[in-house]
Amino acid sequence: MNQVSTTRIAAVAAGLMVAGGTAQGDSHGITIGYAGGFTGYLAPYDQPSLNGVQLALDQINAAGGIMGMTVELIVKDTRSDTAQASVVAQELVDDGVVAMIVSCDVDPAVASGVMAQVAEIPSASSCASTPTLPAAVGPYMFSNYTADNLQGAVLAEYARGQGYENAYILLSRDTPYTEKLPEYFGEAFEAMGGTVVAVGEYTMGQQDFSAEVTNIGGLDPSPDVIQTSAYEPDFPAFIKQLRAAGIDTPVLGSDGIDSPTTFSLGDVAEGVVFSNAGFASPGSALEAFEMAFEEKYGTPNDTVFTATGYDLMMVIAAAIEAAGSTDGPAIRDAWDNLENVQVATGSITYKDQNRVPVRVVALNQVSGGERVHVGDFSPDPSMIPAP
Amino acid sequence: MEILIQQFVNALSLGGTYALLALGLAMVFSVLGLINFAHGDLMTLTGYAMFFAIGAGLGMPLAVVLGIACATLAAVAMERVAFRPVRDANTATMLLTSLAVSTILHMLFQNLISARPRAIPVPSWMIGAVDVGGLAIGVIQLMSITATALLLIALSIFLRRSTLGIAMRAAALDFPVTRLMGINANAVVATAFGLSGLLAGVAGVLWLAQRGSVDPLMGFLPVLKAFIAVVLGGLGSLAGAVVGGFVLAFIEVFLRAFLPDGWLPFRESITLTLVIVLLLVRPEGLIGQRENVR
Amino acid sequence: MNNGPEHLLDVAGLEVRYGAIEAIRGAGLEVCKGEIVALLGANGAGKSSFLNAIMGLVPLTSGRVLLDGEDIAGEAPEAIVRRGMTLCPEGRRVFANLTVRENLAIGGATRRRAGDAATILTGMLDRFPVLAERHDQMAGTLSGGEQQMLAIARAMMSAPRIVLLDEPSLGLAPRIVDTIFEMIAALQHHGATILLVEQNVDLALDIADRGYVLASGRVALAGPASELLASGDVERAYMGRD
Numbered sequence: 001m002n003q004v005s006t007t008r009i010a011a012v013a014a015g016l017m018v019a020g021g022t023a024q025g026d027s028h029g030i031t032i033g034y035a036g037g038f039t040g041y042l043a044p045y046d047q048p049s050l051n052g053v054q055l056a057l058d059q060i061n062a063a064g065g066i067m068g069m070t071v072e073l074i075v076k077d078t079r080s081d082t083a084q085a086s087v088v089a090q091e092l093v094d095d096g097v098v099a100m101i102v103s104c105d106v107d108p109a110v111a112s113g114v115m116a117q118v119a120e121i122p123s124a125s126s127c128a129s130t131p132t133l134p135a136a137v138g139p140y141m142f143s144n145y146t147a148d149n150l151q152g153a154v155l156a157e158y159a160r161g162q163g164y165e166n167a168y169i170l171l172s173r174d175t176p177y178t179e180k181l182p183e184y185f186g187e188a189f190e191a192m193g194g195t196v197v198a199v200g201e202y203t204m205g206q207q208d209f210s211a212e213v214t215n216i217g218g219l220d221p222s223p224d225v226i227q228t229s230a231y232e233p234d235f236p237a238f239i240k241q242l243r244a245a246g247i248d249t250p251v252l253g254s255d256g257i258d259s260p261t262t263f264s265l266g267d268v269a270e271g272v273v274f275s276n277a278g279f280a281s282p283g284s285a286l287e288a289f290e291m292a293f294e295e296k297y298g299t300p301n302d303t304v305f306t307a308t309g310y311d312l313m314m315v316i317a318a319a320i321e322a323a324g325s326t327d328g329p330a331i332r333d334a335w336d337n338l339e340n341v342q343v344a345t346g347s348i349t350y351k352d353q354n355r356v357p358v359r360v361v362a363l364n365q366v367s368g369g370e371r372v373h374v375g376d377f378s379p380d381p382s383m384i385p386a387p
Numbered sequence: 388m389e390i391l392i393q394q395f396v397n398a399l400s401l402g403g404t405y406a407l408l409a410l411g412l413a414m415v416f417s418v419l420g421l422i423n424f425a426h427g428d429l430m431t432l433t434g435y436a437m438f439f440a441i442g443a444g445l446g447m448p449l450a451v452v453l454g455i456a457c458a459t460l461a462a463v464a465m466e467r468v469a470f471r472p473v474r475d476a477n478t479a480t481m482l483l484t485s486l487a488v489s490t491i492l493h494m495l496f497q498n499l500i501s502a503r504p505r506a507i508p509v510p511s512w513m514i515g516a517v518d519v520g521g522l523a524i525g526v527i528q529l530m531s532i533t534a535t536a537l538l539l540i541a542l543s544i545f546l547r548r549s550t551l552g553i554a555m556r557a558a559a560l561d562f563p564v565t566r567l568m569g570i571n572a573n574a575v576v577a578t579a580f581g582l583s584g585l586l587a588g589v590a591g592v593l594w595l596a597q598r599g600s601v602d603p604l605m606g607f608l609p610v611l612k613a614f615i616a617v618v619l620g621g622l623g624s625l626a627g628a629v630v631g632g633f634v635l636a637f638i639e640v641f642l643r644a645f646l647p648d649g650w651l652p653f654r655e656s657i658t659l660t661l662v663i664v665l666l667l668v669r670p671e672g673l674i675g676q677r678e679n680v681r
Numbered sequence: 682m683n684n685g686p687e688h689l690l691d692v693a694g695l696e697v698r699y700g701a702i703e704a705i706r707g708a709g710l711e712v713c714k715g716e717i718v719a720l721l722g723a724n725g726a727g728k729s730s731f732l733n734a735i736m737g738l739v740p741l742t743s744g745r746v747l748l749d750g751e752d753i754a755g756e757a758p759e760a761i762v763r764r765g766m767t768l769c770p771e772g773r774r775v776f777a778n779l780t781v782r783e784n785l786a787i788g789g790a791t792r793r794r795a796g797d798a799a800t801i802l803t804g805m806l807d808r809f810p811v812l813a814e815r816h817d818q819m820a821g822t823l824s825g826g827e828q829q830m831l832a833i834a835r836a837m838m839s840a841p842r843i844v845l846l847d848e849p850s851l852g853l854a855p856r857i858v859d860t861i862f863e864m865i866a867a868l869q870h871h872g873a874t875i876l877l878v879e880q881n882v883d884l885a886l887d888i889a890d891r892g893y894v895l896a897s898g899r900v901a902l903a904g905p906a907s908e909l910l911a912s913g914d915v916e917r918a919y920m921g922r923d
Contacts, residue, residue: 039494041604043502173652201651205608207597208636210397210528211643214390232504236599240509244516244525261600264506268514303503550790553783557776563738564774569762569791569839 029070030326032057032316033092034101035112036126040080045104045305049126050075052309052344053101055289055296060313066320082108089115089123097121098326099316104305106130106176113137120328122319122335124312127305129255130176131387134355140332142355144312146255148177148229151275152184153384154361154377155252158273159185159225160192164250167196168216168223170230170238174204181229181254187385189227197223202234209238213245223249231256236265243268260302263369272366277304277311278345279362279373289344304345311343315350315357346376356387390644393522398640399633400528403535406632407590408613409620410542411583413628417559418579419474421481422614425465425488427606429458429584431496433591434601438505447510454595455588462584463577474576489606496603504600513596531593538589539629542582546625551578559623619662621672630673635662688747689714689843689874690735690766695744697727697734697898704730706898707744710876712843717865717875719885719906722895723919728878729771731895732845736768737761749842763791765842771851771878773832777821781812784820784831788838798838805834808867826857830864843874850881862888882919886910894918 034053036046053073061070074095076088085108092100093115100123102112109125110133116123117138124142125133131147159167169186172178186196198219200212216223226249230238235257242251253262253274262269280286289310293301301307319335320326338350346360363374408426415423436457440450469488473480513530516523546552551574558565558575566572594609595601612635613628620631638661642654650657665673693709705727712718722728734741737758746754748766756764776784785805789798806813809830815823820831829849836844849865850858858881866888869875879885886892886906894902894915901918902909909915 038502039497043497044504044602047497047502199648201654203655206639207594207609208397208401208640210400210525211394211640214393214397215644218390232600233598233602233605237597240514240527240597240599241525244514244527245523246516259504259506259600261504261506264508265599266508266511266514268511547783550786553779553787554790556779556783557787560776560778561774563758564770564776565787566758567736567738567762567768567770568787568835569759569767570787571759572757 029072030066030320031072031074031095031097032099032101032313033089033095033097034073034075034126035078035085035088035092035103035108036075036101037080037085037103037105037108038075038077040078042078042080042104042108045127048303048305049101049104049309049312051293051297052306052311053126053313055293055306056310056313056317058296059292060317066317067324071317078103078108078112080105080108082111085109086111086115088112092116093119093121098320098328099123099331101126101309101312101316104128106133109133110137113141116140120332122328122332124315126312127308130180131356139336139355140328142335142350143357144315145308146275146277146359146361147356147387148181148254149184149385149387150358150379151254151361152181152186153188153379154275154363155185155227155254155273156188156192156194157377157379157383158363158374159189159227159252160194162225162250164224165194166221166223166225167194168198168200168219168226168249169196170200170202170212170226170228172202172204172230172234177256178204178229178231182227184385185227185252188383191383191385197221202230202238204234207233207237209234209241212238213241213247216242216249217245217247225250225252227252229254229256232259232261236261236269239265239268239272255304258304258364262366263371265366266369269366270368273363273374274366275361275363277308277362278360279364279371279376281373285342285344285346307344311345311348314343315341315348389521394640394644396522396524396528396532397644398637400525400531401640402633402636403531404590404593404609404632405612405616405636406629407535407538407586407593408609409616409628409632410539410625411586411590412610412613413617413620413623413625414555414579414583414586416617417623417625418555418562418576419470419481420478421470421485422617423465423470423583424482424485424610425492426583426587426613427608427610428489428492429462429465429587429606430591430594430609431492431601431603431606432461433458433588434507434595434605435496435500435505437507437592437595438601441507451592454592455585458588458591459581459584462580462587466577466580470580471573471576493603500603502603504602506600507595509596509599527593527596530596534589534593538586551575555579556625559625615659615662619665619672621674624672624674627672627674634665634673638662687713689749690876691745691747691750692731692735693745695731695734695746696742697730697739698742699739704898705734705741705744708895708898708900709744710893710900710903712874712876714842714874715869715872716891717869717877717889719889719892720876720878720895721880721882721885721892721915721919724880726895727898728895729847730898732768732847732876732878736766736845738768762839762841766845767836767839767841767843768845769832769836769847769849771847773825773828773851775820775823775828775831775835777819779820780817781815781820781823781831782817784835785812785838788835791839797840801838801840805837808864808871809834825853826861829853829857829861833861833864833868837868837873841873843876844868845876845878847878848880849877850879850884858884882915883910886915 078085089112100116102109104127117140124144127145129145129148134141169182171182255276258276278286318341323330323334340347349358360376365372433454437450437454440453554570616631616635620627688711690712697705733739735746792798889906892909
């Protein structure tokens with residue numbers, strides 16, 4: 001615990017020192033920028049992403065860098081503030097970065113991405129999963145994370161495969177993720193012949209789901225499955241109150257609940273199935289990543305955002321290698337044509353995907369406080385709801 | 388009918404937590420005129436204390452005691468370190484100080500513990516429901532209602548019977564004259580903070596039992612709700628804070644339960660609109676008095 | 682100056698400043714044990730500032746405040762109360778949402794031993810029987826005169842060596858004021874020492890032993906009550922320099 005804390009502080013401190021303005025574009029190295037929310041509400045996502053990025057960077061530099069040049073990372077904190085996100089992105093542009101990693105949330109990601117777009121520097125959000133993000137900014141903006149519509153389709157396919165006919169959806173309009181993913185699920189579920197019997201809404205952090213749970217208990221027909229992209233603290237509160245009310249309908253979640261909390265919930269979470277970016281089966285690249293992570297940070301990895309951060313750094317390296325140049329437009333074109341880049345969570349393809357990558361979606365089940373691999377899925381593209 | 392009673396119990400349980408938080412906020416406001424926005428972070432401290440206590444193998448009951456003690460001591464320390472030096476400054480200064488304390492705590496939690504949530508496993512017996520006259524009432528709900536009732540009774544005895552309790556109510560009405568009674572201002576203020584910490588600690592335990600994890604920013608939303616409850620009940624009125632907490636919870640739960648689907652996206656706006664309407668009808672709050680001359 | 686033990690309260694060279702405004706400019710007075718001393722003056726002459734400053738409610742810029750020979754200048758009000766000087770503030774300021782019983786209880790908060798407080802309480806209820814009748818009523822529901830009695834009784838609950846009364850006649854009907862002043866005089870007979878601030882010159886000098894007149898923050902006039910009452914100088918001091 002202590003070890004990782006000090007590492008984190010060192011990382012943030014180092015980031016701040018670099019941000020202080022010592023680093024300029026270095027003709028002998030390659031500079032990558034990360035404008036992330038390392039403090040504030042995005043810290044739970046951008047901090048682990050940064051840890052993954054730095055692990056990837058260590059490995060890349062230990063293996064001789066990119067095109068023989070060492071890679072340097074400039075880290076700047078947006079404080080999870082959208083206005084600050086565009087300011088620090090401009091600073092990174094001025095620092096001469098050749099590619100930029102931006103925040104996990106859509107709004108600051110757009111704010112930073114626009115700055116990079118204008119400077120013709122390719123950028124990607126660490127873990128924003130809204131499929132429309134790259135199009136909203138322009139040709140220099142990429143997604144990294146598993147898109148919401150992809151996850152929704154995989155979950156719907158699984159639900160229909162289990163023979164569920166009627167679904168209840170619980171969504172929150174507070175973020176695109178908690179709103180759209182359940183909607184994509186519902187769209188795909190109905191396209192595959194199922195029925196959405198009711199849609200519930202919650203406010204993030206509302207904590208008390210008694211009203212919703214009482215309503216679910218009174219539904220006719222009662223649902224065969226409940227899908228939600230609520231994550232903590234909402235998901236644990238919801239499922240506890242759901243099970244306490246004696247409702248044992250299966251629950252499908254998405255990657256937001258891939259957290260130690262979910263596995264510590266005990267009986268109430270038993271049997272919950274959720275999608276995420278990969279399962280660390282023995283001998284897999286993800287297992288190797290987990291081991292390397294624990295070696296570097298002294299603590300077991302507890303979120304997939306580290307792995308997807310690692311993946312993104314590997315994708316950027318692959319794009320620069322493929323471009324054979326640190327020229328922005330060249331990197332962008334190479335990035336847009338990447339195929340089967342081997343990363344921690346499997347493989348990633350950007351070619352012909354409008355900058356929203358195809359990557360594996362794993363389904364996991366909570367069983368006895370452990371995670372069990374249900375399988376890896378890549379659904380028929382025709383079944384993926386249009387963004 | 389059954390659903391109606393069920394929702395009533397739901398509102399009572401949520402209202403209890405709101406009431407405890409609001410009462411803590413009101414207690415400090417009544418003696419200092421300060422809305423302590425770091426109040427919610429005391430809940431977060433409870434959570435981390437419980438997390439580390441459970442991690443150290445101390446077991447749930449001890450973790451709960453430590454969690455509540457931690458919030459209480461932290462509240463007293465907060466007063467001593469941050470608020471006492473600015474006690475005679477104007478309201479804006481104190482408000483900004485409380486926001487600064489809150490922000491500093493967030494930074495410390497994020498960088499010294501983790502930005503990611505930390506799990507607090509709740510024993511499985513707490514997750515079930517008990518049958519009360521045909522109604523399924525969650526164990527956590529029942530605990531929440533019981534704890535709120537007991538704490539409110541104990542506090543009310545303290546405030547009515549003990550000299551310090553009477554002094555706190557007196558200080559809420561007229562601080563300078565309370566000092567003229569020979570009551571130590573620091574003792575009153577420290578007690579107010581200590582009690583607010585105790586209340587936040589208990590509310591924190593109930594909140595954490597529902598959510599199952601603690602994260603650095605978890606105190607923000609509840610303190611906002613408590614603030615609404617305090618204003619609704621009447622700024623400076625302790626009874627008002629409790630009533631405000633329950634009224635807010637009833638509005639929230641019943642709107643979520645009975646609004647037609649198409650209206651659901653507007654439930655928060657409707658809640659706040661109702662609060663504003665109540666305040667327009669009773670600008671001094673539900674229980675509040677007209678402003679005392681200070 | 683010689684601070685004989687007969688001076689229970691000895692204030693000299695008191696200065697109080699609110700920003701650029703000098704409210705008290707070097708005023709002083711003495712109160713001997715068992716005396717009623719009246720502090721008079723027009724509105725804005727600085728009477729309340731004087732009391733608040735020696736009680737520690739507002740900071741004093743300079744000056745000496747000796748209570749029974751000990752310097753208490755600049756101490757916190759609660760500390761001064763514990764030393765034996767208390768103030769019954771202007772406008773009564775009873776705790777409106779507390780019962781009469783609670784108001785009195787908190788007045789006696791400095792009496793550590795419950796027996797002490799109970800004895801004093803019995804004495805107060807004997808002296809102010811209306812408070813016994815209204816014991817469980819909220820103080821805010823009392824009439825103005827009853828509130829003033831409560832305020833005085835509450836101040837006396839700490840068994841002070843000296844009590845400062847600030848404008849006890851304020852806002853009360855003449856008949857009630859007479860009753861209040863009779864009670865103040867009765868307090869003296871039971872051994873209380875009182876510094877009385879009043880606008881009602883005749884009434885105050887009627888029960889006082891000595892008087893001081895403040896004008897523009899200074900003592901303009903001082904002397905035995907009977908002389909002040911007879912001379913007519915008080916009127917002149919009221920009109921005096923501003």
